[in-house]
Amino acid sequence: MSNSKDRETVISIRGLNKSFGSLTVLKGVDVDVFKGENLAVLGKSGGGKSVLIKIISGLLKPDSGIVNVLGSQVDKISNRELQELRQKIGFSFQSSALYDSMTVRENLAFPLSRNKRELSKAEINKAIEEVLNDVGLPQTINQMPSELSGGQRKRIGIARTLIMKPEIMLYDEPTAGLDPITCIEINNLILQVQQEYNTSSIIITHDLTCAKNTSNRVAVLMEGQFLTTGTFEEVFSSKDERIKTFYDYNFIQEHETI
Template identity: 75%
Template sequence: MDEKNINSNTTEPVIAIRDLKKSFDALKVLDGVNLDVLKGENIAVLGRSGSGKSVLIKIICGLLKPDSGIVKVLGQAIDTISKPALQELRLKIGFSFQSSALYDSMSVKENLEFPLVRNRRDLSKKEVDTAVEEVLHDVGLSQTINQMPSELSGGQRKRIGIARTLILKPEIMLYDEPTSGLDPMTCIDINNLIVKVQHQYKTSSIIITHDLTCAKNTANKVAILVEGKFITTGSFDEVFNSKDEGIRAFYDYNFMLPVSKKMQGNSEYNHQ
């Protein structure tokens, strides 16, 4: 994804992280993380399982406190913000869970109504109904409004989970492994939806993923988290065209090349 598509006229970051550290007992999870997310920018955070990716986004939305460092979200320091102000800030942050986290006992309509009924009590029933219909249309699932989560496919559940987050019109989206467990064609749909959300809702996003295709197609930049620090940040091509052995060892970019090119580079194949 090209950086020129960022919906931004400003360099002021909506998320600013400086020297962030977080440990659990003797285990250092984040050890001096620095990251800026600009307005309208999607950043994919890549890292091995257990590298601290999920801890990072939990700190960003105030679910965990940092041990040290500075984390500012929309200009507010997460570690010093008051509880009422944090609750207000969280309404501007959408969290798309890996499991979608739908309420199984509620219909799609009821799942989407829930955030509005809980947080926007000033809205009339007609306004809530309109918001539900609009967000379902945006994710391409208007026909599922009366279905139960158990009747949905994995990809549909994922999209409804994103819709429930979007219904509050957040400024920031945090995606936790958005394509995990999905078939390749559904992954394409989710990737396209993430880009659509970025442009239509003017969101800034962090996308936690191990899926390089997702990172390439949805993010303006990628950042690789290794041993509690970002070892590199840049466009997908900048990062994975690097000759740094650590980066190449971390993710084998070659599997994303066309099969024909792989075969051309295989001496055994060339001599058959």
């Protein structure tokens, strides 16, 4: 992007390498995420997309390279600093990862009551109601996660991160396993979160419709490196066969059967 140098960078990754035993997943990854933008990361399953956001959130340690998030190098800061940084990062898991043994209310109260101990019960309840209204599910407040549908679980998972008013959102496959109508609702929610909470996001997805509708830029991760980064149109005007296969499959073009 032409004006990328003028924009504030919230995530900056340089030369990131990560291996699991003899399997190399990320090989010298370089990427920037700018303030207020949504970056969609596309790539094959097992290609290291989820590993990338787990490294950004400090769940995994990089083997080498620099991972700078909101001015802090995540693998170099102390535990206390990492906990403070994590309060500014929201992570929406592919499986939603709601706490099974807690109601929706308790799920939402959990991060707030632990990290903002100065808040009264009334303030926590108000924050829960606000965030449930934002994701459009105020009626589920006393339900258990097992009583919710896949789309509802995803929304509550996003609400649980929004309650901390994060500056960065990391979405891991937000539309995976959902029907097309629910996918559209989740895509709209991602855009709504970007606008109302002024977040910068990384959206890990295979779903090109999701990438096209929710992201300002798209990056394609293949064989441990970013092949290309740019707007959706720029990336998919590429002649690279691997990128074309992605596009053709998602937008129902004729393709050879294997």
